[in-house]
Amino acid sequence: MPQNQQLVLDNRPSGEATESNFKLVSTATPALQDNQVLVRHHYLSLDPYMRGRMNESKSYAVPQPLGEVMIGGTVGEVVESRHPKFNPGDKVVGMGGWQLYSVVDGNAVGMLRRVDTTHVPLSYYLGAVGMPGVTAWYGLVKIINPKAGETVTVSAASGAVGSAYGALAKARGCRVVGIAGGKDKCDYVVNELGFDACIDYKEHKDYVSLSKALREACPNGIDGHFENVGGMVLDAVMLRTNAFARIAVCGMIAGYDGAPIAMTNPALILVNRMRVEGFIVSEHMEVWPEALQELGNLVAAGKLRPRETVAQGLESAPGAFLGLLKGKNFGKQLVKLI
Numbered sequence: 023m024p025q026n027q028q029l030v031l032d033n034r035p036s037g038e039a040t041e042s043n044f045k046l047v048s049t050a051t052p053a054l055q056d057n058q059v060l061v062r063h064h065y066l067s068l069d070p071y072m073r074g075r076m077n078e079s080k081s082y083a084v085p086q087p088l089g090e091v092m093i094g095g096t097v098g099e100v101v102e103s104r105h106p107k108f109n110p111g112d113k114v115v116g117m118g119g120w121q122l123y124s125v126v127d128g129n130a131v132g133m134l135r136r137v138d139t140t141h142v143p144l145s146y147y148l149g150a151v152g153m154p155g156v157t158a159w160y161g162l163v164k165i166i167n168p169k170a171g172e173t174v175t176v177s178a179a180s181g182a183v184g185s186a187y188g189a190l191a192k193a194r195g196c197r198v199v200g201i202a203g204g205k206d207k208c209d210y211v212v213n214e215l216g217f218d219a220c221i222d223y224k225e226h227k228d229y230v231s232l233s234k235a236l237r238e239a240c241p242n243g244i245d246g247h248f249e250n251v252g253g254m255v256l257d258a259v260m261l262r263t264n265a266f267a268r269i270a271v272c273g274m275i276a277g278y279d280g281a282p283i284a285m286t287n288p289a290l291i292l293v294n295r296m297r298v299e300g301f302i303v304s305e306h307m308e309v310w311p312e313a314l315q316e317l318g319n320l321v322a323a324g325k326l327r328p329r330e331t332v333a334q335g336l337e338s339a340p341g342a343f344l345g346l347l348k349g350k351n352f353g354k355q356l357v358k359l360i
Contacts, residue, residue, distance in 0.1 A: 023051040023060075024101075027336055028091045029120035035076055038279045039347070041340040043076065044092070051123050059128045060102040063118050066336070066357040067095035067148035068343045069182075070250075073278040082302050092120040092339075095153055097137070097144050098359075103128070112136050115147045120339055122359055132307065141322045149354035150328040151317045154182035157303040158248070159313035161270030162190050164306070165299050166246030170195030173240045175259055178250040179220055180207040182328060182354035183272065186317060187248050188215045189326040193316075196246075199239045201232075201255055203349045210352070214327055223255060229286060232258035243267075252276040257286040263294050271300040278347060329353030 025048060032045035054060055075086040075093060086093055096118035100108050105128030108114070116134040118124035126134045137147050149155065168174050168191065176187045179200025188211070191198045200211040200220040208220035219239040226232040236244070236258055243264035249256055253276035259269075277283040291298055320326035331351040333342035339357045346355045 023053055024062075024123060025049075026051045026121055026123045028122075029336060029339055030089055031076060031086045031092055033088065034078055035279075039073060039076060039344060041344065044340045046337055052125060054102060054104045054125065057105045057128050058103075059100055059105050059108045059114075059126045059134060061096070061098045061114055061116065061118060061124050061126060061134070062101045063096040063098040063122055063124065063359045065097050065145045065148055065332075066118075066120060066339060066359060067152070068339065068346050068355040068357060069095070069154070070273055070275050070278065070347065072343065073275075073347055077280070093117065094119050095148050096124065097147050105129070108134070108136070113139050113144055115152065120336065122336060142318055145330060145332075145354075145356055146321060146328065148356060149182040149330065150186050150321055150326050151314060153303060154354065155186040155317040156310055156313040157272055158183045158187035159190055159317065160301060160303055160306055160309055161248045161272055162187055162194075162246070163313075164309065165270040165297070165301065166248065166268045168194055168196050168246050171197070172245035173197040173199065173242055174246040174248070175199045175201065175236070175240065175244050176248040176250070177201045177223075177255045177259075178273075178275070178349075179211045179217065180215075180329070180353060181250070181351070183248075183250060184211075185215050185328050185353065186326060188217050189320050190316070192216055193320065193325070197240070197242075199236070199244075201251075201259075207352065210329065214329075216325075226254075226258075229254045229257035229261070233261040236262045246270075248272060250275060252283045260285075260287055260290045260296075263290065263296060265294050266296070267294055268297045269299070271298060272303075275347065331355050333357045335359070 100112040179202045200217045211217045211220040221235045247269045250273040252274035
């Protein structure tokens, strides 16, 4: 059996995460038991939720255990199988973690899924046609549920979730306005993703200034918003919301280092009779087939053209992950492992 390399969580961060929180280890790959599958990972997905798992504080999921392989989505190829439904050469997506190989129970529900790379590149199954895409779909369709002609916004608009959200919202006849960090990202959001407008939050020193820019980009107010960031961005959006606005809360990356995130005008939730709902996409597996079907069709039709930032080699994962938390990535952050 091949030698495996793994990145484990060695110690928990105090404040900002650092590369020293992780440790690279080598280990032998165990021999397969009946119904097990050995997968060689091609790509590892890096996602903001991982930062929350590194803490020991109360959250929606158990903390990442110390000394164990970091959690993470992977795509790759079956290299050996003792399960009747999986064959060597099959391309698969799963939660293999930060390592080169994983041994998976082929009978475990949802742990390993075969994918078709005829029209969709393998890496897209970690982004546009994977968990981030379904996240965008659920927030838009099940929480915001926009009508044609309504105005919807999204923070981190150039990322994996934001880009999928934009395509899905445009397909429903919405005016779509993104919020992103930097001129290059905003140009991409408008020119390649087809958003109606994009606001560079880095040009604004506070939420009042950002809110004025939102007023220009959203002359009819905001009917729905998808939140990935929190903090100043959410405060600015709330000032521009219409009555009965819906906000889907997916992430609070502004507070992942442990700092509390204040909400400046919570009374607006009452004044505008807003619906503010947080969600975890893994708790809604029933929508995944429908969401993945629509997302795959958008990619195949050229209406969803996600961008990827790809780090090379497992050892680059900690640095790429820390860069993701600071917005240094452009689109979906991946690590190429082969």
